[in-house]
Amino acid sequence: MPLAVGSWAREVLLCVGLLALLFVLAFGGEHDGVNIWPMPKSASHGSQTLFLSKDFVLSTQGSKYGDGSELLKEAFDRMIDVVEVNHIVDGRTPTSSVLAGLNVVILSPQDQLNFGIDESYKLDVPAAGKHVYARIEAQTVYGALHALQTFSQLCHFNIYKRIVELQLAPWYILDQPRFPYRGLLIDTSRHYLPLPIIKGVIDSMAYSKLNVLHWHIVDKQSFPLEIPSYPRLWAGAYSYSERYTKADALEIVQYAERRGVNVLAEIDVPGHALSWGVGYPDLWPSAECQEPLDVSKEFTFKVIDGILSDFTKVFKFRFVHLGGDEVNTSCWTNTPHIIEWLNKHGMNESQGYKYFVLRAQKIALSHGYEVINWEETFNNFRSQLSPKTVVHNWYFFLICHVCSNWYQAIHMLSNMSNVSSHH
Ligand SMILES: *[C@@H]1O[C@H](CO)[C@@H](O)[C@H](O)[C@H]1NC(C)=O
Numbered sequence: 001m002p003l004a005v006g007s008w009a010r011e012v013l014l015c016v017g018l019l020a021l022l023f024v025l026a027f028g029g030e031h032d033g034v035n036i037w038p039m040p041k042s043a044s045h046g047s048q049t050l051f052l053s054k055d056f057v058l059s060t061q062g063s064k065y066g067d068g069s070e071l072l073k074e075a076f077d078r079m080i081d082v083v084e085v086n087h088i089v090d091g092r093t094p095t096s097s098v099l100a101g102l103n104v105v106i107l108s109p110q111d112q113l114n115f116g117i118d119e120s121y122k123l124d125v126p127a128a129g130k131h132v133y134a135r136i137e138a139q140t141v142y143g144a145l146h147a148l149q150t151f152s153q154l155c156h157f158n159i160y161k162r163i164v165e166l167q168l169a170p171w172y173i174l175d176q177p178r179f180p181y182r183g184l185l186i187d188t189s190r191h192y193l194p195l196p197i198i199k200g201v202i203d204s205m206a207y208s209k210l211n212v213l214h215w216h217i218v219d220k221q222s223f224p225l226e227i228p229s230y231p232r233l234w235a236g237a238y239s240y241s242e243r244y245t246k247a248d249a250l251e252i253v254q255y256a257e258r259r260g261v262n263v264l265a266e267i268d269v270p271g272h273a274l275s276w277g278v279g280y281p282d283l284w285p286s287a288e289c290q291e292p293l294d295v296s297k298e299f300t301f302k303v304i305d306g307i308l309s310d311f312t313k314v315f316k317f318r319f320v321h322l323g324g325d326e327v328n329t330s331c332w333t334n335t336p337h338i339i340e341w342l343n344k345h346g347m348n349e350s351q352g353y354k355y356f357v358l359r360a361q362k363i364a365l366s367h368g369y370e371v372i373n374w375e376e377t378f379n380n381f382r383s384q385l386s387p388k389t390v391v392h393n394w395y396f397f398l399i400c401h402v403c404s405n406w407y408q409a410i411h412m413l414s415n416m417s418n419v420s421s422h423h
């Protein structure tokens with residue numbers, strides 16, 4: 001059943017990020033060879049062991065980036081925490097082979113996180129010497145953040161010596177992402193996730209150098225998010241407390257951005273939207289037949305407009321996701337006022353579906369967003385989609401059905417056997 005497949009696929013995606021985290025924490029530095037996740041574009045190393053000074057410092061000498069918001073400094077502190085794994089570092093540091101600190105040189109003064117920004121970096125760890133520093137060079141602070149993750153994976157806490165060591169020095173690493181969109185999907189409609197859990201997911205994404213948290217916020221099962229323009233929408237939440245306020249959503253976005261992760265918000269229309277009608281039953285075709293959203297009412301599109309207008313105050317990513325998958329129009333063709341409306345406009349139900357998706361796209365574009373839609377929209381009426389549409393593939397086995405002849409596509413990892421093809 002497609003719904004079940006979709007949810008399964010989404011959970012698998014989540015697992016990949018968490019596995020990545022476990023992999024890094026469990027095995028980082030324990031084995032010979034290069035244990036960097038994901039594998040950098042190029043890496044070469046030697047065979048010396050260095051030890052991190054107990055007052056290992058961050059230096060930004062030569063950097064054009066001022067770090068006024070302490071984004072880099074916080075990332076550095078987190079990196080140290082990851083490496084020390086909460087141990088007390090009280091061993092004696094050998095006097096030779098000490099790494100005194102990390103010099104981070106960032107070439108751009110900007111720290112606005114955008115899609116397609118330069119995330120590349122160079123990481124140099126010198127051979128043993130007196131008072132030596134490792135060096136990171138990156139165009140943007142977000143490239144430097146990735147370099148810190150990589151650096152942390154070269155280090156580990158030596159439980160016998162009770163100090164942090166770095167193996168296989170000297171290192172020379174050049175890295176840049178192969179894909180500009182490296183996403184992970186969470187589904188807070190089927191499973192409410194408390195804020196600390198979402199933050200943990202974002203942390204695991206940062207460890208794995210993923211950069212888009214695709215927040216599938218609402219669906220058939222629940223509507224957890226506060227929408228000030230239509231305050232009864234979150235009546236569709238599972239319960240009083242399984243909700244996010246607008247400020248909660250903003251907190252998630254800001255937390256993610258400080259870690260180089262963009263948040264892609266999704267409202268999946270016109271299917272997958274039954275929960276909207278709990279607060280506004282007019283959005284249902286009828287009390288008995290509750291999805292897809294009623295295509296015949298202006299009110300439906302006013303609500304979408306209100307939601308997207310509220311979104312612009314929270315979700316600053318260039319894209320918004322409008323779903324559009326798995327639309328079963330049988331409620332439309334069973335509801336007299338919708339049949340009448342379709343007839344009046346000379347549409348059959350599949351044309352009604354197209355009308356809905358294209359009108360929702362126009363609303364999103366009018367708010368300055370570019371649009372992502374699930375692949376069914378492309379399979380049904382590709383030539384009429386806005387050329388700005390990014391097509392999101394999610395079916396098994398159809399990986400390249402979508403990618404030819406289209407400007408931009410995202411592929412969903414839907415099967416563990418094909419982990420490497422996700423981008
Ligand atoms: C569409 O929904 C109707 C009514 O709920 C159901 O009988 C039908 O099997 C569904 N069609 C598909 C293709 O799932």
Ligand SMILES: *[C@@H]1O[C@H](CO)[C@@H](O)[C@H](O)[C@H]1NC(C)=O
Binds near residue numbers: 348
């Ligand atoms: C709807 O109309 C279009 C255009 O005439 C046609 O191609 C399509 O097959 C029709 N769909 C249905 C479900 O009748």
Ligand SMILES: *[C@@H]1O[C@H](CO)[C@@H](O)[C@H](O)[C@H]1NC(C)=O
Binds near residue numbers: 415416417
């Ligand atoms: C994943 O895809 C492979 C190759 O097509 C297939 O053999 C395997 O059964 C699939 N795994 C799952 C869990 O669906």
Ligand SMILES: *[C@@H]1O[C@H](CO)[C@@H](O)[C@H](O)[C@H]1NC(C)=O
Binds near residue numbers: 397399418421
């Ligand atoms: C895995 O991904 C590659 C690259 O996209 C593709 O060529 C291959 O067919 C995929 N395999 C499966 C089993 O989907």
